Amino acid sequence: MGITVEGASKRFGDFQALNDVSIEVPNGSLTALLGPSGSGKSTLLRAIAGLETLDGGRVLIDDEDVSTKPVQKREVGFVFQHYAAFKHMTVFENVGFGLKIRKWDKTKVADRVHELLQLVQLGGLADRYPSQLSGGQRQRMALARALAVQPQVLLLDEPFGALDAKVRKDLRTWLRQLHEEMHVTTIFVTHDQEEAMDVAEQLVVMNEGRVEQSGSADDLYENPANEFVMSFVGEVNRIGDAYVRPHDMEVVLDADERTQEGMVQRIVALGFEIRVEFVLADGTEIWAQLTRPELQRLELREGQIAYLRPVQAKSFNGSSPSSDHGASTPPVAPDEGDAEKPAAV
Amino acid sequence: MEAHAADRPVSSRAGIRLPGFGTGLGRGTVVLYLSLIVLLPLAALVDQSLEGGLSTFWTQVTSPQALASLKLTVVCSLIVVVINAFFGTIIAWLLVRDQFPGKSVVNAVIDLPFALPTIVASLVLIELYGAHSPFGIDIALTRAAIVVALLFVTLPFVVRAVQPLLIEMDREMEEAAASLGASGFTIFRRIIFPNLLPGLAAGVALAFARALGEYGSVLLFAGGLPNTQVSSVFIASQIENGQNTGAAAVSVVLLLAAMVMLGLITLIQRWSSKHERSPGAGAGGLTVMPMSGEDYTEKGEDDEVR
Amino acid sequence: MRSASSTRSRWGLRALGLGYLTLLLLAPLVAIFYKTFEHGLAPPLDAITSPDGLHALKLSLLMVAIAVPLNTIFGVGCALLLVRHKWKGNAVIDAVINLPFAISPVVIGLSLFLLYGTKGWLGPTLAENGIEILFSVPGMVLASIFVSVPFVVRETVPVLQEIGTEQEQAASTLGANAWQTFRRITLPSIRWGVAYGVVLSTARVLGEFGAVSIVSGSRSGETETLPLFVKKAFDNFEFPAAYGASVLLAVLALSTLLAMNVLKRKEDA
Numbered sequence: 001m002g003i004t005v006e007g008a009s010k011r012f013g014d015f016q017a018l019n020d021v022s023i024e025v026p027n028g029s030l031t032a033l034l035g036p037s038g039s040g041k042s043t044l045l046r047a048i049a050g051l052e053t054l055d056g057g058r059v060l061i062d063d064e065d066v067s068t069k070p071v072q073k074r075e076v077g078f079v080f081q082h083y084a085a086f087k088h089m090t091v092f093e094n095v096g097f098g099l100k101i102r103k104w105d106k107t108k109v110a111d112r113v114h115e116l117l118q119l120v121q122l123g124g125l126a127d128r129y130p131s132q133l134s135g136g137q138r139q140r141m142a143l144a145r146a147l148a149v150q151p152q153v154l155l156l157d158e159p160f161g162a163l164d165a166k167v168r169k170d171l172r173t174w175l176r177q178l179h180e181e182m183h184v185t186t187i188f189v190t191h192d193q194e195e196a197m198d199v200a201e202q203l204v205v206m207n208e209g210r211v212e213q214s215g216s217a218d219d220l221y222e223n224p225a226n227e228f229v230m231s232f233v234g235e236v237n238r239i240g241d242a243y244v245r246p247h248d249m250e251v252v253l254d255a256d257e258r259t260q261e262g263m264v265q266r267i268v269a270l271g272f273e274i275r276v277e278f279v280l281a282d283g284t285e286i287w288a289q290l291t292r293p294e295l296q297r298l299e300l301r302e303g304q305i306a307y308l309r310p311v312q313a314k315s316f317n318g319s320s321p322s323s324d325h326g327a328s329t330p331p332v333a334p335d336e337g338d339a340e341k342p343a344a345v
Numbered sequence: 346m347e348a349h350a351a352d353r354p355v356s357s358r359a360g361i362r363l364p365g366f367g368t369g370l371g372r373g374t375v376v377l378y379l380s381l382i383v384l385l386p387l388a389a390l391v392d393q394s395l396e397g398g399l400s401t402f403w404t405q406v407t408s409p410q411a412l413a414s415l416k417l418t419v420v421c422s423l424i425v426v427v428i429n430a431f432f433g434t435i436i437a438w439l440l441v442r443d444q445f446p447g448k449s450v451v452n453a454v455i456d457l458p459f460a461l462p463t464i465v466a467s468l469v470l471i472e473l474y475g476a477h478s479p480f481g482i483d484i485a486l487t488r489a490a491i492v493v494a495l496l497f498v499t500l501p502f503v504v505r506a507v508q509p510l511l512i513e514m515d516r517e518m519e520e521a522a523a524s525l526g527a528s529g530f531t532i533f534r535r536i537i538f539p540n541l542l543p544g545l546a547a548g549v550a551l552a553f554a555r556a557l558g559e560y561g562s563v564l565l566f567a568g569g570l571p572n573t574q575v576s577s578v579f580i581a582s583q584i585e586n587g588q589n590t591g592a593a594a595v596s597v598v599l600l601l602a603a604m605v606m607l608g609l610i611t612l613i614q615r616w617s618s619k620h621e622r623s624p625g626a627g628a629g630g631l632t633v634m635p636m637s638g639e640d641y642t643e644k645g646e647d648d649e650v651r
Numbered sequence: 652m653r654s655a656s657s658t659r660s661r662w663g664l665r666a667l668g669l670g671y672l673t674l675l676l677l678a679p680l681v682a683i684f685y686k687t688f689e690h691g692l693a694p695p696l697d698a699i700t701s702p703d704g705l706h707a708l709k710l711s712l713l714m715v716a717i718a719v720p721l722n723t724i725f726g727v728g729c730a731l732l733l734v735r736h737k738w739k740g741n742a743v744i745d746a747v748i749n750l751p752f753a754i755s756p757v758v759i760g761l762s763l764f765l766l767y768g769t770k771g772w773l774g775p776t777l778a779e780n781g782i783e784i785l786f787s788v789p790g791m792v793l794a795s796i797f798v799s800v801p802f803v804v805r806e807t808v809p810v811l812q813e814i815g816t817e818q819e820q821a822a823s824t825l826g827a828n829a830w831q832t833f834r835r836i837t838l839p840s841i842r843w844g845v846a847y848g849v850v851l852s853t854a855r856v857l858g859e860f861g862a863v864s865i866v867s868g869s870r871s872g873e874t875e876t877l878p879l880f881v882k883k884a885f886d887n888f889e890f891p892a893a894y895g896a897s898v899l900l901a902v903l904a905l906s907t908l909l910a911m912n913v914l915k916r917k918e919d920a
Contacts, residue, residue, distance in 0.1 A: 051520050071523045078524040084517035088539040097535075098525035142521075149525060368736055375729050376740075379747050382796050386762035387750075389772055393765045435668040445665065453912045454676055459851070460904040460911065462858030464878045465897045468885065469679045472686070480678075497675055529657055551753065558755025560861035561878070565885060577757040577861065584761060584865060593765065596758040603753035607746065 002027040003048060003153060003185060007057035010043055017043040019209040020057070025202070027062075028183045030176070032190055032200035034232070040209040041189045042157055048187065049076045049155050061153060074153075077146030077184075081158040083138040085130035091117070091141050092126040098149035116144040119178075136167040147182070156188035160195070172199055193233050197221075205229050226316050237286040242313040249288035250309045251276065251298060259307035262286070264300050276300060278308060387600065394593035405594035413571075414579035415598065421488070421575065422556035425495040426503075426549045433503030434545060440504070441511040455505070458498045463561025466497055470566045490567035491575060498562050499552035506548025510541050543617035547610045554606035558599055683901040686894060697891065699899055704892065706873075707880035708899070711857055713788070714876060718795035719852045726803025726848060727841070733804070734811040751800050759797050760865025763790060786868040791876065794862040799855045803848035810844035811837075847914040854907040857900065 003025040010018040018040045025031045033041040046052040048059055050071030058067040066074050086094050093100075096113045104112075117123055120140040130138050139159060146154060159175075160168040176199050179186055190196050196203050197217040204214040205228075213225040217233075224230035230243055237244045239260075252259060262278035265285070269275075274295045277287045288308065290298075300306060394402055405411060439445075440452050458466065470493060472478075475485035484490050514537065522532045560577040567573040569582060576595055583592035699708050729748070733741050751759070767774045767784035777784060784790040818840070822832045860878040867874035875883065877896055884893035 049524060051524070071520075072526050072528060075526075076524060078521065080517045080521060082515075082517065084515060084521040086518055086522075086536060087515075097522065097527075101525070101527050101531055101535075145521075145525070368732070371728060371732055372736075372738070372740075375725070375732055375744060378725055379744065379800075382793065382800060383747055383750060385772075386759070386766045386797070389766035390758070390762035392772075432668065432671045435664055436672060439665060439668045443661070443665065445669075451669075451672065453908060454672075454680055456908055456911055457676055457680060457904070460854045460858075460907040462860060462878050462881075462900050462904065464860045464881050465683075465858070465900050465904070466679070468881070468893065468897050469682050469686075469901075472682050473678050493675075497679070500675060529660070554753035558753070558758060560755060560757050561858075565882070577755045580755075580757045580761060581861070581865065584764065589761075589765065592761055596755070596761050599755050599758055603750070603755075607749050607753050611746070 002062060003187070004060040004063075005044065005048065005057065006060070008044065008047060008054050008059070009056035010040075010047060010052060010054050016209050018047070018054070018057075021206075021209070021211055022057075023204050023211060023214060025185060025187055028185055029201050030179045030186045030188075030199065031202040031204060032188055032196035033204050033206060034190055034193060034196040035206035035212075036191055036232070038208070039206040041191075041206045044206070045155050045157055045187060045189050048153070049078050050074045051078070075149070075151050077149070077151035077154045079139070079142050079146050079154070079156040079159050081161045083130070083135075083142045083162075085138050085142060087130055089129075090126065091122060091128050091130070091133070094130065094141055095145045095148050097145060102149065112148060113144075116148055119147075120144045134167075135163050136171060139163065139171065143178075147184075151184065154184045154186040156186070158189050158191070161190075168195070175199060197233070203233075205232060207232075224314070230314060230316075235289075239280075239284060239286060239310075239313075241315045242310065243315065244286075244310040244313045246275070246287055246289035248311045248313070249286065250311050251288050251290060251294075251300070252307050252309060253298060255307045256309075259309045262306060262308050264302050264304045264306060267295070267300060267302060278306070280308075390593055390600070391597055393589055394597040396590050396593075401590065402594050402597075405591040406598055408591070410571075410574075411576075411579060411591065411595050414574050414576045415595070417488070417491070417572075417574065418557055418576040421491045421495060422553050425492055425499060425556050426553045428492075429496060429500050429503045429552060430545060430549050433500060433548065434507055434541065436500075437504050437507035437511055441508060455501050458501050463498065463559070464565065466562040467494065467565035470494060470497065470562070475566070485566055486568045486570060486573060488567070488573055491563055491573060494562040494566050495556045495559055498559055499556050502552040502555065503545065503548040506544045506551070507541055510544040511537075514540060543613050547613050550606045550609045550613070554603045557602055683898070683905070686898055686901075697895060699896060701892070703875065704880060704896060707875050707877045707896070710788070710791075710875065711877040714791060714795040714859075714863075715853050715856050717792050718799055718856050719849060721796060722799050722852055723803050723845065723849055725800070727807055727838075727845060729804050730807035730811055730841075731837075734808055735816065748801050748804055751798050756798065756859065756861025757865060760794060760862035763794055763797070763862070763866050767793075785866060787874060790866040791863050791874065794866045795856045795859055798859050798862055799852040802851040802855065803845060806844045806848035806851070807841055810841045814840045843914055843917045846917075847911065850907055850910045850914060854904065857903055857907075 003023075005021060005023045008018050008021040009016075021040065021044060023031075023044075033044060035041045043052060047054050048061075050066070050069060050073075054067065058065050060066065061074065061076075086097065089097070092113055095116055096109045099109045099112060113126070114123075117126060120143055122137060122140055122144065125133065125137065130141065133141065139162075143159075156175075160171050163171065172195055175188075188199070201216065202214060203217055203220055205212045205220065207228050212232075213220060213229045215223075220229055220233045224233065227236075227243060230236050235246050237246060237249065255261065260280055262280045264276060265279050266277040267274060268277070269292075272292060274290045274292060275287050276290055276295070277285065279285050286308070298306070394405075406415075436455070440448065440455075461469075470490070471485055473480065474482050474490070474493060476483055484493065518536055518540075519532050522536050527535070558577055559575070560581070563575055564578060567575070569578040574582075576599060580592045580595050580599075583589075583595070699705055729744070732738075733744065764785060765771050767777065767790060769775065769778070774784070782789065784793065818836050819832050822836045827835065858878060859876075860882070863876055864879055864882070867876075867879065877900055881893050881896045881900070884890070884896065
């Protein structure tokens with residue numbers, strides 16, 4: 001069941017939440033809507049579900065225009081950030097709710113509920129109340145509940161946002177595995193780019209009610225369309241007009257015509273990777289990502305002067321976010337000659 | 346509301362002290378005050394009712410007039426709470442979920458029966474639904490008058506008990522139910538109503554207690570005729586006739602009923618806070634008293650980060 | 652989610668709910684207003700400027716002036732105790748405080764009547780010392796206090812619970828003693844709750860009828876509050892006086908309502 005959104009627009013009072021948004025979600029895929037708060041990603045998700053009505057544009061599920069269909073009829077499974085558990089019902093009753101109102105036979109309901117509880121690893125907890133479950137368990141229950149009625153589409157609104165970091169990581173993996181087993185077209189909303197890149201096949205980056213770029217994680221990382229996407233899906237240093245990833249920042253001890261002078265301000269060890277913060281002659285603060293061996297080889301110290309050279313940089317002409325792919329400079333191997341001049345650094 | 350840890354009661358050494366008092370002295374004063382003002386008179390009442398022993402108590406309570414008044418009072422009160430449970434819920438719904446011009450005025454007016462002296466209510470009801478009724482409805486001095494007066498004074502209890510629960514209700518539960526295919530009515534029946542029930546029950550219990558004992562509003566409007574004499578009016582007439590024991594006996598019956606209702610409300614509150622309700626809900630405004638010194642925070646161990 | 656049937660049910664609900672409200676609450680409200688201005692201000696003024704009326708008004712205000720401050724001080728102190736200090740007896744105190752809500756005013760009046768009567772436990776002793784409780788002002792004051800005990804406590808407790816102890820603890824670390832902390836930190840943060848409770852108590856005391864009527868014997872010009880005045884006037888077919896005093900009470904009630912709403916908003920803010 002592929003999903004298509006064409007020209008969706010929605011405003012809340014003075015605030016334009018969605019501005020002519022169009023996306024394509026292939027059948028059976030796992031797509032992430034990624035963006036900061038207020039980017040419109042939740043609004044878009046809810047519009048697909050039918051929990052919000054669009055001012056303009058339309059939503060197609062499996063090539064059928066569902067824009068005027070109420071949420072009850074769209075057969076979408078929806079999972080909320082704060083679980084929306086039916087507090088007054090047991091886990092069993094929660095998961096079986098959709099089936100019960102479809103007047104399924106009692107034994108069939110029980111079978112299906114238990115099957116799903118096994119699937120989400122909540123096997124023995126059918127008689128508990130949501131208040132007796134942990135956050136992670138509640139979210140799994142919510143998923144089971146949404147899947148029980150065999151929806152065409154599964155929509156998750158920041159599903160792991162209310163959970164601890166560790167639980168979040170576990171559930172993330174688990175969601176991906178679930179998707180591989182069940183192949184339901186799934187869209188989930190997140191502001192965490194690491195989560196999006198870890199789980200999704202396709203990412204749609206949104207900002208201020210517009211789609212900035214969509215593509216695979218690699219696409220977005222290697223070929224960002226603009227500054228926003230580049231800085232959202234990874235770390236970035238800005239030097240003048242150029243944007244350089246910290247791991248593309250080479251540190252050497254001797255100057256040459258491609259290097260800039262910088263003073264080491266701070267060295268932070270984050271496990272295997274080291275973050276070295278520099279301040280350039282003109283006051284710009286940038287940081288380079290080095291490995292431990294590299295750091296040891298250079299023997300850097302705070303206050304020391306070193307020289308920085310971008311291996312690869314991108315620049316985006318004009319700073320409008322929806323511009324086409326920016327110009328990027330091809331990688332220059334460290335000891336190559338100066339056949340190709342990199343963009344101004 | 347991360348103040349939960351903070352409002353877990355601290356030992357008296359660390360906690361705020363009554364300025365100038367130690368905790369012991371403070372407690373003693375409170376207990377003395379309550380005993381003097383509330384408990385001692387009630388004890389005297391019970392004492393008087395038992396003057397002459399249990400058999401006299403029983404005879405007094407089951408005398409034809411006493412019994413008739415009790416029956417009338419209970420029946421009318423039951424009718425009234427059922428009607429107000431229905432309408433009170435609807436009104437609370439309209440106030441929380443609906444938008445219409447003048448809503449804030451309506452919201453304010455709900456408290457009118459709380460603010461208006463009962464004797465004035467009686468007069469106003471006579472004006473409207475008595476001999477000179479502009480609507481042409483004359484029910485003064487009838488049993489219907491009892492019901493209408495009681496409806497008037499008990500409506501706020503139900504509305505104000507249900508309102509906070511509606512306000513606090515997690516809308517996402519309703520959206521989740523809709524996404525699973527539930528229609529509007531189903532959502533109300535299976536999701537919204539069960540979550541309102543504790544507040545509604547508490548409101549009804551308090552309304553019932555109030556209705557049983559209501560005096561001023563019923564007095565003039567329904568009068569104290571033999572077939573419209575509620576227990577409170579009966580008790581008053583007994584006092585006028587010097588029948589203190591008889592009055593006390595029936596009073597004790599009403600007192601016991603009131604205490605049972607209060608006990609019920611406490612039970613409802615305890616039950617609902619076990620099912621993970623925030624302290625705001627279930628302890629709505631004017632109906633029930635938040636349990637002090639009790640641990641509200643009975644959340645299960647949660648790995649949630651809020 | 653907007654369908655024809657849901658619009659219909661919406662209007663159906665409105666008809667039911669607002670219709671009921673109109674008949675039960677709005678009509679009385681309008682009637683009160685109407686009566687107030689029907690013949691101008693003359694009737695109420697006449698009613699209360701008669702000697703009996705004036706006395707009734709003064710007595711009512713006296714009840715408020717004594718009962719409300721007492722219950723306010725008690726209320727705040729009790730709330731502090733209940734919320735900040737765990738004790739097994741707290742549940743009992745809770746229960747006793749709730750009693751005046753649920754007990755009939757007639758029962759309250761009777762219990763006072765019995766306690767302080769000639770055959771009561773306290774009556775004779777007090778009489779020997781020249782203190783008359785029943786059929787005079789002290790008894791009425793006791794009745795007024797009884798019926799208004801719960802309000803300030805109940806409104807203060809949730810506010811105290813919500814603000815928590817952190818601010819008070821911070822004040823202590825900065826050197827404030829118990830009184831300073833109370834006056835500068837605690838009191839300001841609970842003031843709207845307390846104010847709301849005070850308004851409710853005042854309304855309750857002003858409107859109290861049953862208990863006071865039994866305890867006072869309702870002697871005009873001596874032990875008659877405004878509500879009692881209304882009843883007696885009505886019984887004597889002195890309708891202008893009865894309605895006049897009612898209007899006065901109603902106006903006070905509406906002011907109370909107004910104050911309640913203003914304070915509720917401040918409390919929620």
